[in-house]
Amino acid sequence: MWITNGGFADIFIVFAKIDEDENLSAFIVEKAFGGISLNPEEHKMGIKGSSTRQVFFNDCKVPVENLLSDRQNGFKIAVNILNIGRIKLAGAAIGGSKETISHAVRYANERQQFGRSISKYGAIRYKLGEMATRVYAVESALYRCAQNIDDQISALIAGGMDPEKAKLKGNEQFAPEAAILKVRGSEVLDYVVDEGVQIYGGMGYSAEAPMDRAYRDARINRIFEGTNEINRMLIVDMLLKRAMKGELDLMGPATKVAGELMSIPDFGEPDMSLFAAEKRAIAGFKKAILMVAGAAVQKLMMQLAKEQEILMNVADMLIELYTVESLQLRVEKLVKKRGEEACKLQLDMLRLTVYDSADRILKAGKDAINSFAEGDEQRMMQMGLRRFTKVDPVNAKELRRNVAQKLIDENKYCF
Numbered sequence: 197m198w199i200t201n202g203g204f205a206d207i208f209i210v211f212a213k214i215d216e217d218e219n220l221s222a223f224i225v226e227k228a229f230g231g232i233s234l235n236p237e238e239h240k241m242g243i244k245g246s247s248t249r250q251v252f253f254n255d256c257k258v259p260v261e262n263l264l265s266d267r268q269n270g271f272k273i274a275v276n277i278l279n280i281g282r283i284k285l286a287g288a289a290i291g292g293s294k295e296t297i298s299h300a301v302r303y304a305n306e307r308q309q310f311g312r313s314i315s316k317y318g319a320i321r322y323k324l325g326e327m328a329t330r331v332y333a334v335e336s337a338l339y340r341c342a343q344n345i346d347d348q349i350s351a352l353i354a355g356g357m358d359p360e361k362a363k364l365k366g367n368e369q370f371a372p373e374a375a376i377l378k379v380r381g382s383e384v385l386d387y388v389v390d391e392g393v394q395i396y397g398g399m400g401y402s403a404e405a406p407m408d409r410a411y412r413d414a415r416i417n418r419i420f421e422g423t424n425e426i427n428r429m430l431i432v433d434m435l436l437k438r439a440m441k442g443e444l445d446l447m448g449p450a451t452k453v454a455g456e457l458m459s460i461p462d463f464g465e466p467d468m469s470l471f472a473a474e475k476r477a478i479a480g481f482k483k484a485i486l487m488v489a490g491a492a493v494q495k496l497m498m499q500l501a502k503e504q505e506i507l508m509n510v511a512d513m514l515i516e517l518y519t520v521e522s523l524q525l526r527v528e529k530l531v532k533k534r535g536e537e538a539c540k541l542q543l544d545m546l547r548l549t550v551y552d553s554a555d556r557i558l559k560a561g562k563d564a565i566n567s568f569a570e571g572d573e574q575r576m577m578q579m580g581l582r583r584f585t586k587v588d589p590v591n592a593k594e595l596r597r598n599v600a601q602k603l604i605d606e607n608k609y610c611f
Contacts, residue, residue, distance in 0.1 A: 198420075202234060203247035210253070211270045220270035224262045231256030242412030272364070279367045281421045282374040283345075286338050286381030289417055292410065293331045293388040298608040299406050300324065300395045305607055307397075314395070315604045318593075323391045324603050325596025329545045330384045332611050337380065337522035341373040372434045375427040376518050379511075382417035382424060389414045428511035429504060435514075436493065436500075450490025453483045457580040470536065474524050477550050477587045478517070481557050484584035485513045488561050491577060495568050509564035516553045516560075523549055541602055541611070544595040551590045558585040 199208075208225040225232070235250035265273060301324060304315035314320050349366035353359055367374070393400035393407045400407040418424045438444040466472070489510050492500055500506065527542045536543070561581045569577055602610060 197250050198238065198248050199251045201247055202249035202251050203237060208232070208251065209264065210258075211274055214267060217268050219268035220274070221267050222264035222270035222273050223258050224264050225253075225256065225258055226262075229256055229258060241415060242409070243416055275371075276364050276367050278421060279371045279374045282378035282427070283338070283341060285417060285421050286334065286377035289381035289385040289414075290331060290335050290338060292414065293327070293385050294609040296385075296388050296392045296407075296410050297324070297327050297331065297603065299410075300327070300392045301603045301609070302607055303396055303399075305604060315600075318597070320395060321597050321600035321604075322593075323395060325548075325598070325600035327388045327391055328599050328603055328609065328611060329548050329596070330387060331609070332542070332545050333519050333523045333549050334377070334380045334384050336526040337373075337519045338377055340522040340525065341370055341377060344373070345370050372431050372514075373518065375422075375431045375434070376515050378421055379424045379427050379431075380515050380519055382414075385414045385417055425504075425508065428508045428515075431511045431514055432489070432507045433501075446486070447490060447493070450486040450493075453486045453580075454490060456483070457487070457576055461583060470531065471524065471528050473588050474546060474550050477554060478521050478524060480584040480586065481513070481517045481520070481553065484557055484561050484581055485510065485517060487577060487580055487584070488513065488564050491573075492564060492568055503567065506564050506567050509560045509567075512560040513557050513564075516557050520549050520553045541599055544598050545611075547590050548592055548595040548599075550587055551592060554585045554587040558582065561585070 199205075206227045208227070210223045210225045211220045212223065213219070214221050231254050233252045233254065235252075238248045238250075240246075240248065264270075301315070304320050304324065305313050307314045309317075315324070345366050348369055349359075349362045352362035352365055357365065389407065389410045393411055396405055396407050399405045400411075402408065421427075422430070435444065435446065439446040467476075492503075492506055492510065496503060496506075523546055527539060527546045530542055531539045558581060562578065565574060565577045565581065
């Protein structure tokens, strides 16, 4: 079911088991082989330009040389396709978000209400500033992950690995980040198109205006390439499996953070340099995640896999951390290249994201702790969580307005 391009494809990649094999194999199946039939086109809510049909195989003979890779290697191929697909989906979502913001800004500048363009009103500027900030942050995470994968592939090839195997291995090593990007990218797009409809007002609900299609097309992104719920659980599952294999030390730092809960906070002279506050906040976010995840693993052990709500709480904390840290790294790099004055709006977006991420991490952490801890343990962890998510106050209204003004002046998404 739901076979993309099924209506006109000449070549199909098919996963099936040979005889009594335990694992799937992959095959290159050509339409000309015969034995392939299709159901009519599926009628979908959105992405109507994408052909999706059911495909049936009846006595479809495939020559042995059309086996793709080794026998029983199909599952690995399928998983790597998903990893690459998740990163690409984030890129597509970012592109759609930027286009939607450009439409919304142009409409806000043109639409007159009470004798003024609606882009002059604070409620609209809030939306524009928030939309652009979320898009810029997730784009930063996408650039980071894509560069990390490229660097890893190059390093593996330099070490003597076959280039094709290096590509598979390089992508596989960043599977958790791919899942993070899929979730954050698709949810940012959903936020942007929803606010785009709102900015258009009544016209946003009209099929004659561009938001109708954007709104319907966006919804599928939280479902395909693995639903966002599955991806959230995969993020935590993959990290815990790596820790169990000894590839990643999670419990050591988690134990250290747990010990820190009993210590007196360091009230020494604070570092006031550029990015110091943001780096302190990000370090605190990491401690919050280690504390919550470490305690959940110790308390629930093998039962944790069944506690999907807690897994999704931890995943939400990880998604926030990866996004905000990626943004901080990007903006710091930009400031070194262009200077602080030229990057004022990027710094505004960073400060706003840190400020908002702290609250989101606090909420997800509270929900998780209250799900498995009680009494003094619960109180101690909640106190630690508040300490680790404490950030400097910022004027969020002004930061959003600054970002929005740039969009309004440029009459498009411009970051």
